[in-house]
Ligand SMILES: Nc1nc2c(c(=O)[nH]1)N[C@H]1C(S)=C(S)[C@@H](COP(=O)(O)OP(=O)(O)OC[C@H]3O[C@@H](n4cnc5c(=O)[nH]c(N)nc54)[C@H](O)[C@@H]3O)O[C@H]1N2
């Protein structure tokens with residue numbers, strides 16, 4: 001067993017020049033370093049060789065797709081995938097003895113990194129009312145306790161069931177089935193905080209919430225936009241796909257507030273030229289956009305395309321596509337003809353020439369793909385921006401054909417699959433009807449609570465029981481102080497988790513830790529050894545089979561825990577064979593195949609190498625909207641209002657973290673080492689605001705409710721971020737995101753544009769009351 005650190009490391013910041021290229025040899029070395037800290041070389045090797053291979057373990061990192069079988073590399077993973085897998089396969093353990101030594105209140109003061117570094121959870125634990133320790137509890141008693149709390153609620157809607165995209169399809173299906181059989185649609189998930197804006201916009205305009213492209217499309221596009229995403233860190237193998245596209249002649253346009261290393265140049269660590277050469281240049285054009293300016297950019301671009309058509313009728317737009325598949329074009333064209341250039345230039349911070357150059361690239365390209373992620377969705381107008389991207393693609397018929405389309409790049413490895421399995425508080429009636437037909441109960445029809453509304457409901461005392469399956473709700477959700485207070489109002493909080501995190505320390509009156517198997521581990525049930533399935537960002541569903549010995553003999557799988565809980569809670573109600581589901585996940589997949597369109601004959605088809613690609617109606621020329629056509633939309637935007645002395649703060653990921661869990665305090669590509677309490681500011685803004693390099697400041701949130709939200713003691717680092725913006729890491733800055741600051745329509749927290757001012761930390765220290 002490797003020993004976890006007992007003390008928190010001191011922050012010790014060093015800053016080097018940001019990198020202009022991603023991956024290469026340092027990526028390999030770095031992955032190995034972190035892995036060896038967690039586990040042994042032999043174990044590291046075993047895990048990695050089966051990762052993303054047919055019949056092996058699906059990488060528990062991001063949702064990027066694997067090449068088709070036969071085209072996979074021997075090492076089909078990236079530096080960060082290696083870190084994620086070793087973080088789970090760590091040989092460190094959190095035991096009952098650990099909880100005897102550490103009070104819950106003490107654990108509550110520990111950092112996210114320290115909690116994670118203690119290792120894998122090993123046995124069920126309970127924190128009883130008015131007690132400050134977790135103590136061991138049997139599975140039987142733990143699940144009995146949870147079932148009793150659930151059955152004694154006045155209404156099933158007093159319970160909330162949160163999931164993250166780390167869980168498998170089988171666990172997700174069983175979870176939503178249990179919640180609905182119990183009587184509620186309260187199924188908030190991480191997607192509410194991630195690509196919810198994409199889902200709403202795509203559903204409304206195209207009739208499907210998913211992306212339309214495959215890896216093959218990316219390889220064969222002429223022009224690829226990377227908007228508001230940082231692939232070098234967050235989707236590293238996307239760079240291999242982009243490298244391939246570039247070798248086939250594609251151009252790439254990156255749009256970002258930061259010149260991220262992976263957008264500039266890529267040295268493929270799996271190829272000789274990546275190890276010794278200069279690598280491949282990724283972005284041919286880099287648009288250094290102002291925060292939130294993307295809606296204005298695409299609208300400006302759409303105006304230029306409409307005007308080009310006005311000048312050369314019949315030669316610019318795809319009239320066949322527009323006529324036969326869309327509605328609303330005339331109104332839309334009128335709308336974009338009317339937008340004002342000065343507004344576009346102010347909102348984007350770009351010049352008109354830059355946008356005209358992009359238009360020229362577009363006019364030269366037959367096949368265009370737009371990829372986007374959190375830099376788009378986590379804004380107030382995230383839904384409108386995605387709609388405008390759809391307008392842009394439709395103008396030249398860049399939808400539903402090879403080499404073209406919409407590519408929302410998903411985060412968690414199975415976040416898309418969760419939704420396919422029905423984890424959504426607003427599933428359509430067609431899905432609920434299918435559940436009724438199959439299982440003979442009437443699922444509730446009223447929409448349930450999403451993540452933000454769950455917190456609001458808790459705050460109002462309307463939620464008594466919170467069950468989290470994977471994820472770290474307390475840190476993923478906005479407005480830490482508000483969220484933590486809300487969680488503490490619950491009678492019972494319970495978490496099915498692999499590792500310790502802050503959600504275990506911010507408890508209801510009673511709290512349960514239900515430790516579970518990770519994806520790397522062998523899962524043996526009464527019906528034999530099991531595998532699970534996941535769906536990637538390109539709608540491919542495939543198997544994942546764990547290889548390692550479980551971290552403890554007391555772990556149960558997610559499916560087993562949920563089936564046992566359902567049996568206890570629903571008290572023998574007939575119709576759902578929970579015992580059979582637990583014994584054999586194939587029985588779960590049989591039911592899924594009768595409920596989810598596209599997954600018919602699931603067990604047989606998923607066993608084939610490469611699995612199943614779910615059909616996307618758009619690629620068959622079908623747009624299942626109310627009108628049966630794809631919709632052009634008119635999207636209004638507001639100019640950003642940033643009062644003098646303020647900046648728009650984006651909260652983002654470092655290279656060495658997985659969402660709410662920092663692995664190390666380093667962010668290699670951005671040249672930040674030894675501390676995460678940094679705020680990146682443009683040097684010109686620094687001089688205007690009178691800030692010195694490495695000055696210690698507090699980030700103070702400004703919001704209409706008048707509450708002072710403060711994240712204390714950050715060091716200012718000059719960085720080539722666009723003027724008017726600042727960047728700092730999540731989740732440390734979570735405290736600054738107001739619960740009510742959400743995207744219109746999607747209700748997604750606006751984690752990328754928070755109005756802040758930077759106050760010298762010294763001022764707070766001077767005025768603080770003396771102890
Ligand atoms: N290593 C690692 N990989 C991950 C994750 C992780 O935590 N660590 N998380 C996973 C998950 S769940 C997700 S959702 C994805 C997230 O993947 P990303 O969306 O790449 O994640 P972020 O770090 O939030 O970075 C957002 C990017 O958008 C840019 N940006 C911010 N505001 C704007 C804007 O207004 N306009 C434009 N054009 N750009 C902007 C930022 O500079 C940054 O490059 O990554 C997944 N992969």
Ligand SMILES: Nc1nc2c(c(=O)[nH]1)N[C@H]1C(S)=C(S)[C@@H](COP(=O)(O)OP(=O)(O)OC[C@H]3O[C@@H](n4cnc5c(=O)[nH]c(N)nc54)[C@H](O)[C@@H]3O)O[C@H]1N2
Pocket residue numbers: 163164165166167190191193194195374411412469470471472473475476477478496497498499500501516517518519558651652653658659660661730731733734737751
């Ligand atoms: N300010 C701000 N907030 C954000 C974001 C942002 O950019 N800025 N991003 C948002 C986004 S995109 C997302 S996706 C969310 C992420 O939010 P979550 O998905 O809720 O958070 P994670 O950090 O991925 O969860 C980590 C925990 O998952 C558990 N876990 C890991 N693997 C497994 C497993 O196999 N099974 C089980 N049962 N548990 C497991 C471990 O206990 C670990 O501590 O955060 C959102 N919040």
Ligand code: SF4
Pocket residue numbers: 059060061062063064076077078079080081082084234235236237238
């Ligand atoms: S790109 Fe994503 S899925 Fe692929 S190995 Fe890296 S982290 Fe894992």
Ligand SMILES: [Mo]
Pocket residue numbers: 190193194195410411412
């Ligand atoms: Mo995400």
